[in-house]
Amino acid sequence: MYTLRTLPGDDVRQIMWRFAERFDLQMSVQSARSIARSTVAKLVAEGARNTHEWTDQKNDLLTAFDQSGLTALFMDPHQGGFIEGPKNFALALVAFELAWVDAGAATSSLASNLALAPIHEKGTPEQRDYYMSKCVPPQPGEDREIWRGAFALTEPLPYVGVDTGVLCGKASVADWTDGEEPMLQIDKRGRFITNMDFANFVTAAVESNDDRIKGTFMVILEDTDEGIFDRGAPTLKMVHQLSSTRDPVLNLKVPASRIIGGYDVVDGVIVPKYNHSEIIGAVFHRTRIPVGLMTSAKLISAVEPVIRYHRNRFRGGDACSEGSPRFDKGLQINEDALQRLVDLWASGEAGCSLAFGASRLADRFDPIEKAKEAHFEAEGVTSVRKQMGVLRKLKEQVFEFIDLEYTPEAERDQVRYAELQSDTLVQYAYMEALAGVLNPGVKLWNTGEGANKMREAVALVGGYGITEDCPGFLMQKWTDCQLEATYEGPEAVQRRHLTMTMTSDVFQHIMENWVKQMQTAGQQVPGLGGYVIASAMELWQWTLNHLKTAKDDDGRKLYHNKRQGVTFAMADALGWLLGPYYLAMDVMELIEKGPMSPTLAEGLDDLTGFYKDLCHIQAARAAGEVARICTELVYGFNTCSCNQPAAEPGGQSTCAGREDLVDFRALKAKVDMCMAGSRMAKDRAGHALTEVMIPEALDYPIG
Amino acid sequence: MSNEFHIVVCGSIVPDPLQTLAPQDGPNGPVLQNEMMLPAVLDPWAGHALYEAADLAAKHPGSQVWLVSLGPKAKLQQVMMAVSQKAPFQLVVADGSASGFEDGFETAKTLAETIQGIAGLDMSKLLLFGGWQSASRGSGAVMQMVGEMLGMTEQFQGVDKLTVGDDGALEVLERIEGGAYQKSVVDAAPAVLGWATGDLPEPPNNPQIGMQNMQKNMPALQQAKPADLSGTSLKFSAVDVPQQRRETRVVKDVPVEEVAKELVEWIKG
Numbered sequence: 001m002y003t004l005r006t007l008p009g010d011d012v013r014q015i016m017w018r019f020a021e022r023f024d025l026q027m028s029v030q031s032a033r034s035i036a037r038s039t040v041a042k043l044v045a046e047g048a049r050n051t052h053e054w055t056d057q058k059n060d061l062l063t064a065f066d067q068s069g070l071t072a073l074f075m076d077p078h079q080g081g082f083i084e085g086p087k088n089f090a091l092a093l094v095a096f097e098l099a100w101v102d103a104g105a106a107t108s109s110l111a112s113n114l115a116l117a118p119i120h121e122k123g124t125p126e127q128r129d130y131y132m133s134k135c136v137p138p139q140p141g142e143d144r145e146i147w148r149g150a151f152a153l154t155e156p157l158p159y160v161g162v163d164t165g166v167l168c169g170k171a172s173v174a175d176w177t178d179g180e181e182p183m184l185q186i187d188k189r190g191r192f193i194t195n196m197d198f199a200n201f202v203t204a205a206v207e208s209n210d211d212r213i214k215g216t217f218m219v220i221l222e223d224t225d226e227g228i229f230d231r232g233a234p235t236l237k238m239v240h241q242l243s244s245t246r247d248p249v250l251n252l253k254v255p256a257s258r259i260i261g262g263y264d265v266v267d268g269v270i271v272p273k274y275n276h277s278e279i280i281g282a283v284f285h286r287t288r289i290p291v292g293l294m295t296s297a298k299l300i301s302a303v304e305p306v307i308r309y310h311r312n313r314f315r316g317g318d319a320c321s322e323g324s325p326r327f328d329k330g331l332q333i334n335e336d337a338l339q340r341l342v343d344l345w346a347s348g349e350a351g352c353s354l355a356f357g358a359s360r361l362a363d364r365f366d367p368i369e370k371a372k373e374a375h376f377e378a379e380g381v382t383s384v385r386k387q388m389g390v391l392r393k394l395k396e397q398v399f400e401f402i403d404l405e406y407t408p409e410a411e412r413d414q415v416r417y418a419e420l421q422s423d424t425l426v427q428y429a430y431m432e433a434l435a436g437v438l439n440p441g442v443k444l445w446n447t448g449e450g451a452n453k454m455r456e457a458v459a460l461v462g463g464y465g466i467t468e469d470c471p472g473f474l475m476q477k478w479t480d481c482q483l484e485a486t487y488e489g490p491e492a493v494q495r496r497h498l499t500m501t502m503t504s505d506v507f508q509h510i511m512e513n514w515v516k517q518m519q520t521a522g523q524q525v526p527g528l529g530g531y532v533i534a535s536a537m538e539l540w541q542w543t544l545n546h547l548k549t550a551k552d553d554d555g556r557k558l559y560h561n562k563r564q565g566v567t568f569a570m571a572d573a574l575g576w577l578l579g580p581y582y583l584a585m586d587v588m589e590l591i592e593k594g595p596m597s598p599t600l601a602e603g604l605d606d607l608t609g610f611y612k613d614l615c616h617i618q619a620a621r622a623a624g625e626v627a628r629i630c631t632e633l634v635y636g637f638n639t640c641s642c643n644q645p646a647a648e649p650g651g652q653s654t655c656a657g658r659e660d661l662v663d664f665r666a667l668k669a670k671v672d673m674c675m676a677g678s679r680m681a682k683d684r685a686g687h688a689l690t691e692v693m694i695p696e697a698l699d700y701p702i703g
Numbered sequence: 704m705s706n707e708f709h710i711v712v713c714g715s716i717v718p719d720p721l722q723t724l725a726p727q728d729g730p731n732g733p734v735l736q737n738e739m740m741l742p743a744v745l746d747p748w749a750g751h752a753l754y755e756a757a758d759l760a761a762k763h764p765g766s767q768v769w770l771v772s773l774g775p776k777a778k779l780q781q782v783m784m785a786v787s788q789k790a791p792f793q794l795v796v797a798d799g800s801a802s803g804f805e806d807g808f809e810t811a812k813t814l815a816e817t818i819q820g821i822a823g824l825d826m827s828k829l830l831l832f833g834g835w836q837s838a839s840r841g842s843g844a845v846m847q848m849v850g851e852m853l854g855m856t857e858q859f860q861g862v863d864k865l866t867v868g869d870d871g872a873l874e875v876l877e878r879i880e881g882g883a884y885q886k887s888v889v890d891a892a893p894a895v896l897g898w899a900t901g902d903l904p905e906p907p908n909n910p911q912i913g914m915q916n917m918q919k920n921m922p923a924l925q926q927a928k929p930a931d932l933s934g935t936s937l938k939f940s941a942v943d944v945p946q947q948r949r950e951t952r953v954v955k956d957v958p959v960e961e962v963a964k965e966l967v968e969w970i971k972g
Binding site: 005006009010011023024026027028029030031034064067068069072073082317318597598599600602603693694695696697698699 | 719722725741
């Protein structure tokens with residue numbers, strides 16, 4: 001039996017989340033943390049969340065973000081930032097730190113970046129440099145206002161939510177004099193638009209209602225443009241009150257050069273280079289990750305206050321005498337309190353490992369995506385259909401690369417691996433397939449299941465949990481989770497996205513390699529839960545393949561895009577598998593790299609023992625969910641025949657057409673048996689919580 | 704007149720004060736339970752000294768600031784991710800224990816030797832800064848000894864304010880009893896100043912400064928030489944956390960006047 005000596009610190013996180021060598025990221029973490037646990041926590045403790053209005057008190061947040069460099073984090077050094085290259089991972093780390101105290105503050109920090117993201121991803125170089133530089137705090141010697149932006153997509157009114165296919169913002173030509181820049185009239189109403197109290201510019205999605213403009217596009221609107229820039233009424237949201245949201249009314253005349261990405265004039269018609277879907281696709285590809293991470297951060301943040309509450313529960317008063325187990329351990333003398341907290345912690349770790357894995361992939365994917373576009377442009381392959389055709393022909397190379405990628409370094413053909421690694425299109429096909437699953441997967445599972453788990457955190461603190469001054473702000477965090485599950489596309493949107501990406505051959509090939517990888521982990525790292533993850537993945541893959549061809553008893557196809565009772569359920573099941581896989585990878589990284597850290601060496605075996613158990617617990621839970629969903633889908637669309645003459649209830653031979661499911665039953669039995677040890681893991685991890693050293697007090701105010 | 708200073712700040716790390724600090728016996732004397740695994744911060748007294756040093760250097764162009772730290776380099780590196788964003792400085796590391804159970808004389812000797820090894824340090828411009836106390840259970844005497852070892856006889860402790868005159872004279876306010884200050888004037892550097900809290904707030908993080916600092920300071924951390932603190936004859940017979948006394952009595956149905964009366968009697972002793 002091991003002892004968890006202390007709560008995991010920065011040195012543990014840096015190894016697991018792979019930024020031990022990046023001091024720029026480590027500094028960003030420290031900056032964000034200092035604001036979270038001072039400015040942000042003070043605002044929450046003082047009740048700043050209790051109003052919809054953006055107050056002077058809340059405005060302190062922006063000053064704190066500016067002073068500490070968080071405002072400039074999104075920019076490149078030549079634009080006034082300090083991190084070169086993609087910043088998805090950096091933004092994810094900041095979101096994690098801020099959401100540790102309040103996710104509304106994290107949203108506030110990210111909102112300007114969301115407004116800039118369309119410009120960053122698809123804007124012209126001039127648009128990029130102009131707006132990014134404006135949004136950086138003034139440098140020494142400069143005297144200027146810091147610009148802030150808002151992102152206006154929400155459609156259609158009056159509802160709050162995103163159906164990106166429906167637009168009611170309109171664009172028409174206001175003036176167009178020969179030889180001059182056309183002037184556009186933009187009419188846009190927004191709902192639930194973040195940063196709207198102070199935004200200097202809005203990046204808005206609109207569609208043409210003029211024959212002289214083609215299709216949809218995104219456009220930049222400034223508060224000084226001619227016309228109406230009415231910030232609107234505050235949105236009466238009940239959560240995330242440290243972010244500003246209003247329902248603006250915008251009717252402005254702007255030059256066509258504000259069309260994001262530019263435009264061409266073809267036969268007298270303005271043809272935007274990118275339609276709004278292309279831009280939004282590029283933006284949401286990445287920005288959903290930190291939103292998912294916010295929920296997971298809150299789960300881990302709940303661990304310390306819950307332990308403190310449990311230990312101190314009976315101290316004071318007549319409930320127990322000093323020195324008694326009840327006095328020393330409080331509620332921790334009860335197994336249930338310990339093990340439910342372990343479940344919560346495991347869930348938070350799995351969510352974080354998944355989200356940070358996705359954000360690291362996004363950083364690698366950014367330059368590849370740009371290189372792919374440049375390649376196709378140079379080759380003259382401009383239509384999406386032709387590009388897909390080219391990529392399809394590379395399938396064998398992509399599979400070969402994936403096999404090499406998941407082969408241990410010492411065993412693979414390094415020359416061939418390097419060759420395929422430098423092939424832009426192969427890399428694009430691999431990363432696009434993986435990101436296509438991870439990004440909606442993070443958003444779906446972390447926020448949805450995270451909200452359920454956060455309710456458990458509140459429950460673990462009893463009646464104290466539902467008070468405003470509960471340490472750790474657990475009640476506020478729980479309610480905030482629901483907005484995170486909604487932001488940037490609610491759960492149904494993520495499920496729909498997954499149903500389209502999870503069936504790709506490339507992702508399926510990746511998963512086959514994950515299965516092998518987890519089987520090896522099961523053998524080489526006992527107690528991690530590798531086997532149970534692998535067997536659950538096998539069951540999921542088998543079920544997917546079965547459902548693609550199977551029909552229900554009425555003869556209707558099961559796997560069909562209209563049949564969300566099947567497809568969405570499989571997306572949910574996949575969501576469960578992603579977290580434990582990435583957690584297992586992170587725990588193995590800790591086992592490998594931990595011994596090199598002088599600060600961890602002393603208690604490393606205990607620490608890795610605990611993490612292996614957390615991973616095993618989460619793996620078993622995920623496998624249980626996957627098995628349940630797969631079983632319901634495989635058997636649930638056939639009529640029960642147990643009431644037929646001579647039939648026996650539960651008799652497999654009488655269950656119509658079930659003889660073909662021998663493989664399924666074998667795989668499911670394997671999942672069941674691979675649960676071996678998972679409850680012992682929970683016993684050990686729960687016991688570790690009774691001994692772990694926690695700080696004397698929370699490091700931020702609690703009201 | 705140009706007043707350039709070479710400001711050396713001595714300061715190391717201490718466990719985050721919110722952590723549970725439990726002493727226990729180690730193979731070489733007392734240690735703190737799980738000290739290497741606990742989060743650490745820059746000693747708050749040294750922090751005040753560093754921010755004063757940076758402010759002084761900013762007001763006197765040409766001045767330089769070094770932060771000399773005796774501590775475990777892996778922990779120092781973590782702490783520097785926050786501290787390096789506060790002010791420009793060059794880090795000089797002696798890799799050794801920052802435990803408060805170390806011998807103050809050995810610590811001073813190591814710091815003095817490390818300071819003497821700083822390339823380009825002009826002793827005639829030297830202002831040696833540090834905390835007048837330490838949050839690491841330290842002796843509160845290290846700065847005086849470092850000064851003596853470096854031959855610096857102008858020493859001030861409990862400093863809250865330093866003003867540099869146009870002629871380069873240093874006016875120092877030291878805390879004395881009764882909330883009063885003693886004002887002293889020294890003609891010029893070198894001098895030792897053990898800072899109390901000073902009068903500057905903690906600067907906000909500035910990642911631009913942090914990036915510049917860490918590009919220089921990461922090599923300093925990686926190349927840090929092990930500190931030799933073995934010459935001590937210090938022995939500890941026992942170490943204990945100060946005991947917290949709490950006597951709780953639950954009183955019900957007693958008029959407030961009687962509760963007040965009892966409290967007054969208790970206060971009177």
